[in-house]
Amino acid sequence: KKKKKIAIIGGDGIGPSVIAEAKLLLELYQERAGLPIDLWELDLGADRYLRDGTTFPNQIQIAIQRECSAVLLGALGDPRVPNLEHARDILFGMRFGYDLYANVRPVRALSDRLVPLKGRTAKDIDFVVFRENTEGIYVGMGGQFKRGTPDEVAINEDVNTRKGVERIIRAAFDYARANGRTRVTMADKSNAMRHAHELWLRVFHEVRAQYPEIQSNHVYVDALCLYVIQDPGQFQVIVTNNLFGDIVTDLGAALQGGLGMAASANVHASDPARVALFEPVHGSAPPLAGKDIANPFAAMLTAGLLLAHLGWPEEERRIERWVSQALDQGMCTVDVGGTLGTRAAGAWVREQIAAELGPP
Amino acid sequence: KKKKKIAIIGGDGIGPSVIAEAKLLLELYQERAGLPIDLWELDLGADRYLRDGTTFPNQIQIAIQRECSAVLLGALGDPRVPNLEHARDILFGMRFGYDLYANVRPVRALSDRLVPLKGRTAKDIDFVVFRENTEGIYVGMGGQFKRGTPDEVAINEDVNTRKGVERIIRAAFDYARANGRTRVTMADKSNAMRHAHELWLRVFHEVRAQYPEIQSNHVYVDALCLYVIQDPGQFQVIVTNNLFGDIVTDLGAALQGGLGMAASANVHASDPARVALFEPVHGSAPPLAGKDIANPFAAMLTAGLLLAHLGWPEEERRIERWVSQALDQGMCTVDVGGTLGTRAAGAWVREQIAAELGPP
Ligand SMILES: CC(C)[C@H](C(=O)O)[C@@H](O)C(=O)O
Ligand SMILES: CC(C)[C@H](C(=O)O)[C@@H](O)C(=O)O
Numbered sequence: 001k002k003k004k005k006i007a008i009i010g011g012d013g014i015g016p017s018v019i020a021e022a023k024l025l026l027e028l029y030q031e032r033a034g035l036p037i038d039l040w041e042l043d044l045g046a047d048r049y050l051r052d053g054t055t056f057p058n059q060i061q062i063a064i065q066r067e068c069s070a071v072l073l074g075a076l077g078d079p080r081v082p083n084l085e086h087a088r089d090i091l092f093g094m095r096f097g098y099d100l101y102a103n104v105r106p107v108r109a110l111s112d113r114l115v116p117l118k119g120r121t122a123k124d125i126d127f128v129v130f131r132e133n134t135e136g137i138y139v140g141m142g143g144q145f146k147r148g149t150p151d152e153v154a155i156n157e158d159v160n161t162r163k164g165v166e167r168i169i170r171a172a173f174d175y176a177r178a179n180g181r182t183r184v185t186m187a188d189k190s191n192a193m194r195h196a197h198e199l200w201l202r203v204f205h206e207v208r209a210q211y212p213e214i215q216s217n218h219v220y221v222d223a224l225c226l227y228v229i230q231d232p233g234q235f236q237v238i239v240t241n242n243l244f245g246d247i248v249t250d251l252g253a254a255l256q257g258g259l260g261m262a263a264s265a266n267v268h269a270s271d272p273a274r275v276a277l278f279e280p281v282h283g284s285a286p287p288l289a290g291k292d293i294a295n296p297f298a299a300m301l302t303a304g305l306l307l308a309h310l311g312w313p314e315e316e317r318r319i320e321r322w323v324s325q326a327l328d329q330g331m332c333t334v335d336v337g338g339t340l341g342t343r344a345a346g347a348w349v350r351e352q353i354a355a356e357l358g359p360p
Numbered sequence: 361k362k363k364k365k366i367a368i369i370g371g372d373g374i375g376p377s378v379i380a381e382a383k384l385l386l387e388l389y390q391e392r393a394g395l396p397i398d399l400w401e402l403d404l405g406a407d408r409y410l411r412d413g414t415t416f417p418n419q420i421q422i423a424i425q426r427e428c429s430a431v432l433l434g435a436l437g438d439p440r441v442p443n444l445e446h447a448r449d450i451l452f453g454m455r456f457g458y459d460l461y462a463n464v465r466p467v468r469a470l471s472d473r474l475v476p477l478k479g480r481t482a483k484d485i486d487f488v489v490f491r492e493n494t495e496g497i498y499v500g501m502g503g504q505f506k507r508g509t510p511d512e513v514a515i516n517e518d519v520n521t522r523k524g525v526e527r528i529i530r531a532a533f534d535y536a537r538a539n540g541r542t543r544v545t546m547a548d549k550s551n552a553m554r555h556a557h558e559l560w561l562r563v564f565h566e567v568r569a570q571y572p573e574i575q576s577n578h579v580y581v582d583a584l585c586l587y588v589i590q591d592p593g594q595f596q597v598i599v600t601n602n603l604f605g606d607i608v609t610d611l612g613a614a615l616q617g618g619l620g621m622a623a624s625a626n627v628h629a630s631d632p633a634r635v636a637l638f639e640p641v642h643g644s645a646p647p648l649a650g651k652d653i654a655n656p657f658a659a660m661l662t663a664g665l666l667l668a669h670l671g672w673p674e675e676e677r678r679i680e681r682w683v684s685q686a687l688d689q690g691m692c693t694v695d696v697g698g699t700l701g702t703r704a705a706g707a708w709v710r711e712q713i714a715a716e717l718g719p720p
Contacts, residue, residue: 084551116589118478137518142555152522154559158497162512189603191444195502199514222610225585229476229614243549247607250582254589 003038004069004310009090011045013284014294014342015074021296021346022072022303028350029307029315032357037310040068044090046078055089061097064275070306071277074299075284094277095133100266101164102171103131103245105281106305107252107262110320111327114257114336117229125255127235128181130172131245133266135164138242158196160241165203171269172239173211184208184216187224187240187248200241225251253281257327260295260335263302265309278306292341295333297323300349322352363398364429364670369450371405373644374654374702375434381656381706382432382663388710389667389675392717397670400428404450406438415449421457424635430666431637434659435644454637455493460626461524462531463491463605465641466665467612467622470680471687474617474696477589485615487595488541490532491605493626495524498602518556520601525563531629532599533571544568544576547584547600547608560601585611613641617687620655620695623662625669638666652701655693657683660709682712 008023010016029035042060049055064071071094076087094100109115109125117124142156169186176184186204190197201218208216219227221244227234228251240248253262262281268274280298288294304319325331331348332338338345368383370376389395402420409415424431431454436447454460469475469485477484502516529546536544546564550557561578568576579587581604587594588611600608613622622641628634640658648654664679685691691708692698698705 083554088551116477118476137549138552140554142517142553144555144559150522152559154520154522154556156518156553156556157502158516158518160514162510162514189497189606191448192498192603192606193502193516194443194500195504196514196516199504199512222606225607225611226614226619229589229611230618243552246549246552246582247585251585251589251611254586258590259586 003036005038005040005067006306007064007068007071008039008041009044009071009073010041011074011076011284012047012078012087013075013286013289014282015045015076015284017290017292017342018280018294018296018299019072019074021342022299024346025300025303025319025350025353026072028354028357032354032360033315034360035307035312045076046081046086049081049086055086056093061093064094065098068275069310070275072303072306073277073279075280075282077284077286079286092138095266098275098277099134099268100277101132101134101167102269103133103242103264103266104175104269104305105129105131105245105249105252105262105264107249107256108320109256110261110324111257111336114261114327116254117232120232124233127232127252128175128237129245129249129252130168130175130237130239131249132164132168132241133245134242135160136242158193158241158243160196160199162199162203165200166207167270169204169207169239172237173207173214173216174269176214176237177211181236182215183236184211184214185224185235185238186216186218187221187238187244188218189221189244191220221248224248228252228255249281257336258295259283260298260333261301262298263305265302265305267309272309276306276309278302278309292343293333294342295335296342296346297326297332297336297349300346318353318356319349322349325352363396365398365400365427366666367424367428367431368399368401369404369431369433370401371434371436371644372407372438372447373435373646373649374642375405375436375644377650377652377702378640378654378656378659379432379434381702382659384706385660385663385679385710385713386432388714388717392714392720393675394720395667395672405436406441406446409441409446415446416453421453424454425458428635429670430635432663432666433637433639435640435642437644437646439646452498455626458635458637459494459628460637461492461494461527462627462629463493463602463624464535464627464629464665465489465491465605465609465612465622465624467609467616468680469616470621470684471617471696474621474687476614477592480592484593487592487612488535488597489605489609489612490528490535490597490599491609492524492528492600492602493605494602495520496602518553518601518603520556520559522559522563525560526567527630529564529567529599532597533567533574533576534629536574536597537571541596542575543596544571544574545584545595545598546576546578547581547598547604548578549581549604551580581608584608588612588615609641617696618655619643620658620693621661622658623665625662625665627669632669636666636669638662638669652703653693654702655695656702656706657686657692657696657709660706678713678716679709682709685712
């Protein structure tokens with residue numbers, strides 16, 4: 001039986017320490033549950049870049065694509081590297097290079113205590129954002145004209161293709177259908193972006209007609225951000241473009257208890273056999289690095305998404321359940337109201353899972 | 361003494377009924393306080409458009425610019441007019457046509473009861489957003505290529521000029537300086553929009569150096585939306601581009617008690633003598649029209665911004681104080697927890713102000 005290979009990149013700042021906890025969790029699954037996975041740790045990030053100028057070597061990019069089922073990435077970004085050069089090479093190198101067009105970000109609160117909204121509990125915060133991940137403003141098209149003069153003009157283009165828009169909207173509807181969700185919401189700014197988002201709105205209407213059993217609605221992104229606070233329970237699946245997905249998932253993280261709780265999967269949704277990228281939504285948070293205080297739960301929940309993607313969805317639920325328990329019992333880091341360090345919080349969750357899995 | 365002329369456009373949906381309350385408030389100030397203002401009601405909006413095809417006639421646009429100190433606009437948008445054609449002509453016709461580069465949106469909660477965040481009170485929600493109002497994605501540049509085919513590409517360009525970026529950032533710092541605010545936050549997405557927002561970041565650093573007494577910081581827009589929920593009290597003045605300003609002020613409205621509470625001013629900040637546009641942030645909400653249920657407070661607070669702009673800042677504070685009282689005493693519409701209709705809520709606030717102003 002061929003093992004599934006998982007590339008592991010700790011990255012910068014708090015990345016290595018939260019990924020260490022997620023890696024120990026994956027190793028636990030190898031040992032106790034006999035999951036046929038193979039972990040391959042890669043040395044990429046600011047240290048490597050500063051040492052030898054390497055960001056994301058071509059042979060690594062190709063080897064991952066050929067050999068791996070998944071990549072687990074911590075975070076990238078380091079004050080010693082201006083402009084996030086290496087971070088973009090690696091992150092966009094995978095998102096774009098592997099054509100991982102769906103950035104799937106569950107916004108689920110795992111403890112009532114973490115929900116910042118009056119009168120709401122964890123059960124009110126339960127939706128999934130399908131963020132387009134290969135187009136939009138992220139393609140980098142544009143430029144600067146007369147740079148440095150009083151007449152300077154600087155442009156970035158929001159580029160959308162029929163193919164790109166259709167596949168992410170379809171992915172959201174397919175997800176709803178496969179997961180018993182009954183409503184899909186598409187968010188754009190078609191009242192201002194009349195070329196780019198007229199396409200989004202048109203394709204949305206075409207695709208929704210093919211999923212008659214799923215309710216769907218359209219909102220402008222500004223209204224979306226308002227409704228997510230006023231009535232989060234109305235959302236089940238949200239599909240939107242790259243930039244708005246970036247924004248609304250950070251807003252979603254606020255409803256989950258902060259970035260320490262937000263997980264994400266980057267997948268080529270129509271072909272799950274392709275390599276996929278899993279990363280917590282949080283950044284590298286350099287000031288917190290090396291202090292054993294970063295929250296490991298986002299990384300561990302991200303490992304759960306990874307396991308679900310590889311065919312073990314019950315393990316995602318198990319991890320989520322024990323993280324939820326940890327939060328309720330205060331066995332967690334300070335950002336989510338606990339007193340434990342990164343390692344102790346990670347260990348507590350793993351111990352419960354180990355006990356539940358039983359001996360190898 | 362020359363009177364200041366104010367053009368009044370009710371517009372569509374709930375626009376006319378909320379603007380009626382704001383207009384009665386301005387008339388009260390004419391009569392009781394002898395404010396030298398002159399109200400000029402204009403028939404523009406969906407009805408007019410459907411009647412004679414007119415959106416924003418050139419001679420009206422010019423007359424406003426020549427004769428008026430301010431425009432008070434309700435809301436535009438009607439299901440009978442597809443694609444908001446007339447709305448854009450009028451709204452963007454004024455924002456762009458009069459070069460009203462600063463869309464100033466106070467995010468201030470006027471009642472503890474309306475703050476949706478656990479552990480926060482009204483005093484924690486008190487910042488002002490300076491939204492760039494003449495550039496960015498709103499310029500409409502771009503197009504669609506191979507429209508309707510599987511190869512379609514649709515683009516909108518986010519266009520920024522040195523002049524445009526500098527003047528809005530400067531307006532935010534000038535506002536902070538003039539209003540005793542000690543901190544300015546600039547939000548962009550320069551880690552992804554490397555042409556357009558590299559300009560924003562560069563100009564921000566140049567301008568902040570000229571205001572050494574003001575603290576300032578830079579955040580990415582995704583993080584901004586998270587922080588606005590997690591710790592709104594850290595913000596005093598936020599400056600950002602057109603699109604992000606649109607998004608963050610709707611999010612801000614959620615913290616104020618909804619769109620029924622959010623006011624805005626569109627000004628050419630460096631020359632207050634130019635005509636300025638005042639509009640509640642909310643839309644026309646067609647389903648609510650004609651039912652006497654829309655919240656008039658956003659429009660009345662907007663009239664307050666207008667009076668402050670014309671030189672009577674104490675009247676802005678007076679209106680705000682009485683709206684706050686109305687909320688605390690439940691003399692308000694259902695969206696903000698009251699039982700009154702549009703007219704009764706408006707009348708209550710006006711009566712208190714009339715009593716305070718005393719006889720003419
Ligand atoms: C680091 C940054 C470029 C990235 C993005 O905008 O996609 C991050 O915010 C994210 O959400 O993964
Ligand atoms: C109606 C729409 C075009 C407008 C905008 O995006 O500017 C509105 O949302 C606003 O905030 O005034």
